Amino acid sequence: MKIIYVDVDTLRPDHTGPYGYQRPITPNLDVFAEDAARFDRYxxxxxxxxxxxxALTSGQFGITNGVVGHHGEAARFRADSGHGLVEGRPLLGQHLGAHGYLTAAVSSFAERHRAWYFLGNFRESIRATPDVGDEPADIVTDTALEWIGRHLDTDDWYLHLTYWDPHMDYLQEQEWTDKAAASGPPPAWPDQAAIDGHAEIYGPRSALDFMYSDGLFERRVPYNFPQQIRTRADYEKLINGYDGAIHFWDSEFGRLLDGLKAMGIADDVAIVVSADHGEAFGEQGSYAEHGLASEPTHHLPMLVKWPGLTEGAGSRLGCDALLYNIDYAPTICELLGLPIPAKWQGESFADAVRGLPIESRDYLVLGHGAHTYQRAVRTRDHLYIRTYHPGAFRAEWESLFHVTEDPYLTRNLLEEEPMLVDQMRSKLAVWWNTYAGMPGSLPDPMQTTLQNGPALYNDPVLYMEHLRRTGRGHLADDLGQRLNPGTGAVPVSWQAPVDPDNSGRVNGPHWARTFPDTGTHLFGDAAVNGAADRDEAALSS
Incomplete structure (x- = not known):
């Protein structure tokens, strides 16, 4: 069997035709979905x-495989010492390779995120351009078609393609943004009242700090971005950029499908379309960001076209079972007739690909560890979120939302539903004890790295200074309280930027220091020259 996994970074399912989006920006995906099984709660x-x-390629939760974030110990994959495959828990690509499959990837993900173990999935790994990350879809498709053309006579192969286009900064040509904008009205929410309310929600990629940078990463305003989200026009510019990126990707996905037809193998190739995460566009005050354990971040598209199994599947209802992306690896193995490694933690949904009913889990537990430390419990109707570290976000310690009735997560039911909150806490506790609280369990990396927290992208101390400089001292106080809810002792030692060449730019670690509200604020030798000017210009624009 020939298999292509199409990994579309940051693709929200509800911005595609198969999942009911009002703008017709995915015509090629729509046609593809006519012969694909659709999964609605993946x-x-x-x-x-x-x-x-x-998680996708290890078949294990981050609490087990070790990777819950993007930095330091929270991003350290747990590989056993020794040589060869790890018994009982090989990576998906390693397992396929051990059973005769040629595995390859067109992706710069491993280099972009220093996830070198990811390369172990593939016998061949191709970076489509000299640059790392953000290579445009046409280059990825060109490279994929060239690789496929060289392996037409190979019976069994697995090709992983990473498309980056829907990930900010939406770098497609302007024509694609214009086409998306002209294709129909944008989503009606957030309305102006919601946007006005978001002025009190702080954090990177929030309404007023949409282009905030503490210096670690350049924050020039891309042409498809607004400077801030103050009006519906600002929001519409942003969403047109996102939809334009999806529209451009879809055109290249169509060219990939056309290429398979031209080679005469379209009916012989299994194709899976999914994403790594989604994106928030106003939910909980976050815009064009995936920084919370929330519905828009964790809900993924999953479409599976499998020769001999899914022809005409688009006419049937999508599978409504609660599924994880760690279920993907065992599903592929079952569909191929391969053994499922004993230490993978996912469950196959192969029967659903075949059109048969499957039993759903009662709930899922979702974790986020790059911008905040959060875990969430998702049932069929509700989402409970527990914050362990807020990073630089206005993240409540606990939240409860009725997602079915409140899809934009606007009403926290924590006080109104105490019994349900207790049930959700219990579900989270049972899950945690299953994977980290039993004899022989490995430590939970989210717990063992709480002291430093998720400070790779945004340093909270610098951000509090920014809030004060921009006349929002009350929000700086609020963040300080969240970071230091106890007696005044400093609980963290931030990994944040320094200025190694005395250039006035910050891009490495600060020394430990206390919060402005609780003691001396020590910045070592770091330079933050020009920050106040940038802040003032941003708020006055």
Whole structure:
């Protein structure tokens, strides 16, 4: 069997035709879906990019495989010492290779995130351009078709393609953005009232700090981005950029399908389309970001076209079972008739690909560890979120949402539903004890790295300074309280930027220091020259 896994970074299912989007921006995916099984409640067990793809290919939760975030010990894959495959828990690509499959990837993910173990999935790994990350879809498709053309006579292969286009900064040509904007009205939410309310929600990629940078990563305003989200026009510019990126990707997905037809193998290739995570567009005050263990971040598309099994499947209802992305690896193995490794933690949904009913889990547990430390419990109707570290976000310690009735997560039911909250806490505790609380369990990397927290992208101390400089001292106080809810002792030692060449730019680690509200604020030799000017310009624009 020839298999192509199409990994579309940051693709929200509800911005595609098969999942009911109002704008017709995915015509090729829509046609593809006519012969594909659709899964409506498919979630990333861990987010964002690095935890998700590690879970996908390891068949294990991040709490087990070790990767719950993007930095330091929270991003350290647990590989046993020794040589060869790890008994009982090989990576998916290793397992396929051991059973005769040629495995390959067109992806810069491993280099982009220093996830070198990911390369162990593939006998061949191709970077389509000299650059790492954000290679445009046409280059990925060109490279994929060239590889496929060289392996037409190979019976069994597995090709992983990573398309980056829907990930910010939406770098497609303007024509694609214009086409998306002209294709129909944008989503009606957030309305102006919701956007106005988001002025009190702080954090990187929030309404007023949409382009905030503490210096570690350049934050120039891309042409498809607004400077801030103050009006519906700002939101519409942003969503047109996102939809334009999806529209461009879809055109290249169509060219990939056309290429398979031209080679005469279209009916012989299994194709899976999914994503690593989604994206928030106003939910919980976050825009064009995947920084929370939330519905828009964790809910993924999953479409499976499998020769001999899914012809005409688009006419049937999508599978409604609660599924994880760690279920993908065992599903592929069952469909191929291969043994499922004993230490994988996912469950096959192969029967659903065949059109048969499958039993659903009662709930899922979802984890995020790059911008905040959070875990969430997702039932059929509700989402409970527990924050362990807020990073630089206004993240409540606990939240409960009725997602079916409140899809934009606007009403926290924590006080109104105490019994349900207790049930959700119990579900989270049972899950945690199953994977980290039993004799012989490995430590939970989210717990063992709480002291430093998720500070790779945004340093909370610098961000509090930014809030004060921009006249929002009350929000800085609020963040300080969240970071230091106890007696005033400093609980963290941030990994944040320094200025190695005295250039005035910050891009490496600071020394430990206390919060402005609780003691001396020590920045070592770090330089933050120009930050106040940038802040003032941003708020006045």
């Amino acid at each position: 979630y990333a067990s861990d987010s964002p990019c690095m935890p998700s793809r590690t």
